[in-house]
Amino acid sequence: MSERLIARLDSLMALNDTERRGMRALPIQFRKVSGRNTLLADKLIDDHIHIIDEGYACRFRDLPDGRRQILSLLVPGDVIGLRGFVLGGLHPSITSLSALTLQAVPNVSLFSLLESHPKITRALWSTTLVDESISREWLVSIGKRSAVERVAHLLCELYLRLQAVALTDDNRFALPLTQTELADALGLSTVHVNRTLQDLRRNGFITFQSGTLEIHKFNDLAALGMFSANYLHIRDRRQRNAAISS
Amino acid sequence: MSERLIARLDSLMALNDTERRGMRALPIQFRKVSGRNTLLADKLIDDHIHIIDEGYACRFRDLPDGRRQILSLLVPGDVIGLRGFVLGGLHPSITSLSALTLQAVPNVSLFSLLESHPKITRALWSTTLVDESISREWLVSIGKRSAVERVAHLLCELYLRLQAVALTDDNRFALPLTQTELADALGLSTVHVNRTLQDLRRNGFITFQSGTLEIHKFNDLAALGMFSANYLHIRDRRQRNAAISS
DNA sequence: CGAGAAGTTGAAAAGATTCAACCAGAGTGG
DNA sequence: CCACTCTGGTTGAATCTTTTCAACTTCTCG
Numbered sequence: 431m432s433e434r435l436i437a438r439l440d441s442l443m444a445l446n447d448t449e450r451r452g453m454r455a456l457p458i459q460f461r462k463v464s465g466r467n468t469l470l471a472d473k474l475i476d477d478h479i480h481i482i483d484e485g486y487a488c489r490f491r492d493l494p495d496g497r498r499q500i501l502s503l504l505v506p507g508d509v510i511g512l513r514g515f516v517l518g519g520l521h522p523s524i525t526s527l528s529a530l531t532l533q534a535v536p537n538v539s540l541f542s543l544l545e546s547h548p549k550i551t552r553a554l555w556s557t558t559l560v561d562e563s564i565s566r567e568w569l570v571s572i573g574k575r576s577a578v579e580r581v582a583h584l585l586c587e588l589y590l591r592l593q594a595v596a597l598t599d600d601n602r603f604a605l606p607l608t609q610t611e612l613a614d615a616l617g618l619s620t621v622h623v624n625r626t627l628q629d630l631r632r633n634g635f636i637t638f639q640s641g642t643l644e645i646h647k648f649n650d651l652a653a654l655g656m657f658s659a660n661y662l663h664i665r666d667r668r669q670r671n672a673a674i675s676s
Numbered sequence: 677m678s679e680r681l682i683a684r685l686d687s688l689m690a691l692n693d694t695e696r697r698g699m700r701a702l703p704i705q706f707r708k709v710s711g712r713n714t715l716l717a718d719k720l721i722d723d724h725i726h727i728i729d730e731g732y733a734c735r736f737r738d739l740p741d742g743r744r745q746i747l748s749l750l751v752p753g754d755v756i757g758l759r760g761f762v763l764g765g766l767h768p769s770i771t772s773l774s775a776l777t778l779q780a781v782p783n784v785s786l787f788s789l790l791e792s793h794p795k796i797t798r799a800l801w802s803t804t805l806v807d808e809s810i811s812r813e814w815l816v817s818i819g820k821r822s823a824v825e826r827v828a829h830l831l832c833e834l835y836l837r838l839q840a841v842a843l844t845d846d847n848r849f850a851l852p853l854t855q856t857e858l859a860d861a862l863g864l865s866t867v868h869v870n871r872t873l874q875d876l877r878r879n880g881f882i883t884f885q886s887g888t889l890e891i892h893k894f895n896d897l898a899a900l901g902m903f904s905a906n907y908l909h910i911r912d913r914r915q916r917n918a919a920i921s922s
Numbered sequence: 923c924g925a926g927a928a929g930t931t932g933a934a935a936a937g938a939t940t941c942a943a944c945c946a947g948a949g950t951g952g
Numbered sequence: 953c954c955a956c957t958c959t960g961g962t963t964g965a966a967t968c969t970t971t972t973c974a975a976c977t978t979c980t981c982g
Contacts, residue, residue: 442763491816493902499819501812513809517688517802519909522812545794555801556763562808563759565815566747566768570737572818573745573863577938608960617819619939624962640947656739663765823970854928865971870930886979923982930977938969945962952955 434533434595435481438507441594441665442560443553452543452550456535463530466606470510470524478534479511485530486606489522490614500615502564503527503588507595509557515540516558528606556663563661572617575656577626580616582655585636587662589645594664605643680779680841681727684753687840687911688806689799698789698796702781709776712852716756716770724780725757731776732852735768736860746861748810749773749834753841755803761786762804774852802909809907818863821902823872826862828901831882833908835891840910851889 436453439445445453460483461473470487473480482504489501501522504510514521515537544551564587571580592603607615613623630636635651637644645651652658682699685691691699706729707719716733719726733750747768750756760767761783790797810833817826838849853861859869876882881897883890891897898904 489812491812493816493820497820499816501815513805516798517805517909520906548791548794548797551794551797551801552762555797555804558801558805558808559759559763562804562811565808565811566735566737568815569747569811569818569863570739570745572815574739574743610960617815620960621940621962622938625938628962660766663763856928866928867930867972868970871970874930925982926980928977928979931975933974934972936969936971938967940967941965943963946960948957948959950955950957952953 434483434507435509435535438481438509438557439550439553442556442663443549445549445553449547449550452547456539456543459534461532461534463526463532465529466526468526468530470526471521473532473534474511474514474521474524477537479509479515479537479540480532480534482506482508482510483531483533486527486604487524487530488527488611488615489524491522498614499617500611502561502568503615505588505591505595506597508561509554512554512558527611528604560663563663567661568615577616577618577622578629579655580618581612581623581626581630582635582651583657584612584616584655585643585645586648586652586655586657586659588643589648590659590662590664594662600644601646601648602642602644604641605638606641680729680753681755681781684727684755684803685796685799688802688909689795691795691799695793695796698793702785702789705780707778707780709772709778711775712772714772714776716772717767719778719780720757720760720767720770723783725755725761725783725786726778726780728752728754728756729777729779732773732850733770733776734773734857734861735770737768744860745863746857748807748814749861751834751837751841752843754807755800758800758804773857774850806909809909813907814861823862823864823868824875825901826864827858827869827872827876828881828897829903830858830862830901831889831891832894832898832901832903832905834889835894836905836908836910840908846890847892847894848888848890850887851884852887 436445436450439453461480463470463485484506487504487510489504490498491501492498504524510524511521513519544554567587571583575583588605589598589603592598597603609623609627610620613620616623618626627638631638634646635654636646682691682696685699707726709716709731728750730752733756735747735750736744737747738744750770756770757767759765790800813833817829821829834851835844835849838844843849855869855873856866859866862869864872873884877884880892881900882892
């Protein structure tokens with residue numbers, strides 16, 4: 431009974447009762463990952479997909495010479511392991527960025543559910559397409575945006591993603607990333623991220639201390655980062671209700 | 677009877693005869709796009725997905741201030757429009773990089789085929805996952821690789837992708853991109869791409885003239901770009917045969 | 923042959939990185 | 953309870969890669 435996942439899929443594809451029931455019937459096992467920087471390799475090779483229930487994680491790639499690129503940030507509601515489920519092959523490396531609670535669903539159970547529920551399949555497919563959408567937006571950031579723009583853009587993205595799963599409080603949210611991790615996500619050096627964050631603070635856009643980020647002027651920050659939310663495919667409450675009642 | 681698409685899906689998921697028949701029964705319409713730099717917007721809003729039969733195209737994003745980032749290069753066998761098919765919403769901008777022949781399949785026909793063929797669904801899903809895989813690799817390139825490494829990496833990628841659809845001839849293949857377009861794909865300036873290509877030529881890695889690229893020392897180029905092919909999910913002929921006979 | 927697009931070159935400037943040192947805070951052990 | 957250590961954050965200066973600008977060349981094609 432992974433309500434997180436049901437909510438996520440529902441927001442993408444508006445499930446009906448049969449489909450919800452099918453989802454609720456999936457066997458779920460909760461798994462805990464204790465601290466930061468724990469590789470999830472062992473969890474990922476055992477034929478389960480995982481939904482993040484609490485905490486943050488990231489996919490990353492290490493280059494032979496030690497450089498690291500963070501490929502995506504994973505927040506509650508995000509699904510891990512669909513690539514392996516569908517395509518097979520190697521998992522990208524994933525590591526926790528905080529303590530995590532995961533919901534594990536056996537691949538076989540999911541497989542048979544999908545056999546008979548094309549709409550759930552499309553909903554899950556959608557989650558991977560949203561992931562790709564985000565990857566592409568990161569490509570734009572890293573490829574064409576300046577340092578300040580990049581940071582601004584990422585913070586806006588995270589704010590909306592977390593808001594969608596009700597993890598923002600006013601304009602604040604938990605952001606337990608070190609500046610080094612931000613740098614690896616943004617394709618910048620740690621030092622430069624540091625200076626860029628100072629810039630944003632000095633100009634009153636954000637407060638960022640002890641793992642909490644507060645955005646003071648979202649619209650200005652969004653303008654600065656040339657941020658436009660549609661690539662996240664988050665339906666606001668109005669749209670979602672409309673979809674459900676139709 | 678889109679053999680291109682069947683071959684593509686088969687290489688990802690090994691279809692059986694029923695599934696092939698289903699695919700062949702899809703109504704296909706061939707469409708031509710005459711030259712370079714033609715936007716495909718009109719083709720994409722009319723409820724068809726398209727498979728590239730011949731020619732090159734790319735997805736891109738323009739920023740408000742005129743900067744452009746190319747998000748992916750599309751070669752024969754690649755599918756366009758699955759995001760819209762599954763998720764709805766806006767298409768990313770796509771433009772031709774050469775004359776194109778497209779195979780158009782009506783969304784409705786595909787939709788009903790997928791309702792009853794979960795494996796075809798998973799195969800199509802796979803194509804979007806491979807796209808994402810490539811996006812992520814580009815993220816690594818743009819985020820962490822130097823200019824030479826990036827160029828080397830991209831050329832290796834293209835070589836293998838085109839080889840997979842039998843469009844390489846020896847170590848040569850058609851690469852009808854301008855240096856400006858390469859720059860937009862790689863997150864570099866045109867000038868710098870120019871100098872980088874000269875570097876690669878001077879060191880005997882490649883020849884690149886009149887739209888044809890020749891790679892003289894693939895392994896060296898791959899080493900230079902820290903290229904490793906698995907993210908492309910191209911099965912070589914041996915693996916494919918094994919999958920079919922199983 | 924002429925015009926426009928693409929490629930090439932050099933020099934100056936900008937943005938980001940690197941290096942190295944230093945500071946602040948959290949957690950540990952004596 | 954306090955020094956001690958470790959991690960993460962901050963600072964300055966030098967350096968490097970890449971960009972920008974502007975001019976010039978070469979190629980392509982009508």
